[in-house]
Amino acid sequence: MSDMDMEDDGSGIVKKFMFLNRKAPHGTVYALEGLEVVLITAAFDQDVSLVFTDDGVYQLMKGIDTKGIEVKDFSKTYRALEGYDIEKLYVDKTSMDARGLTEEDLIVDVTVLSDDEMKNLMEEQDVVISF
Amino acid sequence: MLHIVNKSATERSSLDSCLRLATKGSAVLLIEDAVYAATKGNAAAAKIQAAAADLKIYALGPDLAARGMAGRVLDGVNVVDYGGFVDLVAEYRNCQSWL
C-alpha cells in the first residue's frame, strides 16, 4: 500500500469520475498534468474511468522516445495504472480510425468503444474532467 | 448532460467531437469563441441547425455581443446570459467542457 492509498476526504462517498483525455502529449502539458489528477483521484478510492478520445489517443502510442526533445516520458505511467486500481481504460473507435490506429499500436490494454458506448459511459458519470 | 464548447468551429474540431458524442436530449452551450458557430453564414451553421433536432443548443449572449455577433444568431439557438449558464449547469446532472 502506497501513501496515496491513504487519501480520504472523510465522506465515504464514491462517485463516478471520468477523465476524458483529448490532447496529444508533449505539444502541451495537459496530458502529463491530467495524468497526475487521475492518480490522485484513484487514491481517494473513487470509481475512475480513463477515456482517450480525439488526439488523446496519441498519448498511448508504443515506442514513444522523448530523449531528443529532452522532456519526461510519462507514457510508462499508463502501464502502472493497474497498481493504482485504475482498470477502466477506454479508447474511442472513431478517434482511433481517424488516426489510422488499432489496439496493437497502444502501450496498454484498452477497451474500444463505439460512439453509442461512449455516450452511455459519459451520461452515467457524476463528474467529468477533460484535459 | 450539459456540453460546454469554447472553441471556434472554424479553427478547431471540439464542436464536432461534442456533437458526435452528445446524447439525444442533452444540451450544448457555446461560449467564448465557440459562439461564432451559432451565427448565420458561418461554415458550422448547418451542423448546428442539424444538431438542434436532437439537442438543445444555447449560446452565451455576452460572448456574442462582445464579438459583434448578437444580431446574427441562427434560428433555433437559445441565447442565455450568465444567469442562464448557471441555470443550465444546475439543471443537468453533469457537465463536460470540450476544451
Next chain:
Amino acid sequence: MQFGILVNEGPYNHQASDSAYLFARTAIEKGHKVPRVFFYHDGVNNSTRMGEPPQDDRNVTARWSKLAEEHGIDLVVCVAAALRRGIKDELLAPGFRISGLGQLVEMGIQYDRLVTFGD
C-alpha cells in the same frame, strides 16, 4: 447548490479565467454556493499579486481576491503546477493558498457540480 470551479488557464492570455469569474459571481448572486475555485495548469498564474495590468483593464487576480473575501471562497492553487511555474507562497494575492490536487478531487466528491474553464 454547491458549485466547484476548475480554472486551467492563466489570466489575460485566454478568456477562461474571466468566464470562470463571471460564472462564479453569477452563481453566488443567484443564491448558489461556490465554496472553492481550483487553479491548475497555467491557471496557477491567476494567483500572483505581482501582476500590474494597465489602469483601463480589469485586474483578474484582484477580482478573484475580492470575490473570495466577500463570499468566503477558498482559492486553491495546485502545488505541483505552481512550483513548476515559479509561483510561491510569498507571491500569492489575498485569498489564494497553495495546496495539493486532493483539493480538486474533493470538489468533485463533495459538491453538486464541477465546472471546468480552460483552453
